[in-house]
Amino acid sequence: MDIHGRQLQSAKQHQVFVNFRGxxxxxxxxxxxxxxxxxxxxxxxxxxxxxxxxxxxxxxxRIEESTIALVIFSRRYTESRWCLDELVKINQLTDQGLLKVIPIFFKVEPVTVKQLRGAFGDQFRDREWEYRCDKPRTERWRDALASVSCKIGLTFEKKSNESEFVKIIVKEVKKMVQPQENYVVVPFPGIRRRRDTSSHGRQCQEEQVVLSRESAVLVQENSKIANQIAVVSMRYMDIESENSVIRAQLGELSERLQSLNSIIEVVEGVVGKVPEIPEFLMNPWQIMSTSSQPITASADMFYYP
Known part of the structure; x- marks a missing residue:
């Protein structure tokens, strides 16, 4: 962690920052x-x-001063550019290891957020169009949505008990903010050991710290790869949607061409083969040049009975 990161951690004032559609x-x-x-x-x-x-x-x-960010994705979340800008900041600090984030899917499915489906996705595309002149900003919005929504979170379904759901969130937050002073957690399932002040114990603790750091790095790298896959998948879906429109237009043009060919066949069946238009009629301005005799004007040309 760099000096700026240590300064940010030392300046933490708020344990939890809540990002939501007000x-x-x-x-x-x-x-x-x-x-x-x-x-x-x-x-x-x-x-x-x-x-x-x-x-x-x-x-x-305020986000930099916080330890944990609760990102509450709701149906109207993407209506707000401020929600999206805050999300970008949260995602940046999370990638730097300076902030923990818990995505909360409130009456909206995680897949809806990840793949920008339904009204959630439509509103996001409205924001993209509104800020189409600031492409880097909208790209950061899209990347942050893909990144944060891929993390392990909590989902509140429409028929869930809101009071019980709030208790679950509080419980998860308390796990993150309470210091684990009496235990060292080894990064393997089900293993937890008390601290040992002996030299052997200190050596084990140091090894456990190294393993923990390496595990955290691997988790972060895997998360970034998953985020990249999600972004590419969404872009592929956008391209595929555009291709579907083009295919539909091509099909319509083909049908029109077939209809035109049918009309031509009917006409030829009634009047015979449609005669070709003489070339001199296609270029009437050339008729004058084919005559070798000049045209002279006379008084009779201007006589009107």
């Missing part, structure tokens, strides 16, 4: 979630805490 969730699900987190002494930040009139880019500073 008009849709602020006074419902998010208010219940924030209340539950605060009730468990978890310091949480949402954008309503910003001072009125303050530059919203300060929200990016």
């Amino acid at each position: 008009d849709e969730l602020r006074f419902g699900f998010v208010s219940h979630l924030v209340e539950a987190l605060q009730r468990h002494q978890i310091n949480v930040f949402i954008d309503k805490l910003e001072r009125i009139g303050e530059d919203l880019t300060n929200l990016f500073v």
Whole structure:
């Protein structure tokens, strides 16, 4: 981790930053979630805490000050460019190992977010068109959606119990923020050991730290590869959709050509083969040049009875 990264970690103030579509969730699900987190002494930040009139880019500073980001994907999430800009910042810090993220799929399927389906995808494409002059920005939006939605998250279905779902989120957040002081977790399933202060114990701990770091690096690399695959898959689907339109247009043109050929056959059957138009009629301006006698004007040409 570089100096800037260490400075960011030392400046952490908010344990949890909540990224969500305010008009849709602020006074419902998010208010219940924030209340539950605060009730468990978890310091949480949402954008309503910003001072009125303050530059919203300060929200990016709040993200840097946080330890965990809860990204709540909802049906209207992609209506907001601010949600998408925050998501890009969250994704950047997550890739640098400076932030942990939990994607929450609220009444929207993970595959809908990953593949930009339905109204969720339509609204995103509306934002892409709105900011079509800023292609790098929209590409970062698309990459961040693919990256974060591929991470292990929590899904709230339409018939789920909201109160129970909030409890599950709080439980997962507490696991992340509570320090594991008395245990060292070996990066293999089901193995957990107490700290040992002996030299052999310290050596084991150092080896476990190395293994843990290597495991984290591999997990991060695998995540990046999965993200790249998701991005390529979405682009392939876009191209395939365009190809479908072109194929449909080609089919329509072929049908029109067949209809035209049928009409020509009918006409030829009635009047015989359609005669070719003489070349001199196709170029009437050349008729004058074929005559060897000049045309002279006379007074009779201008006589009207």
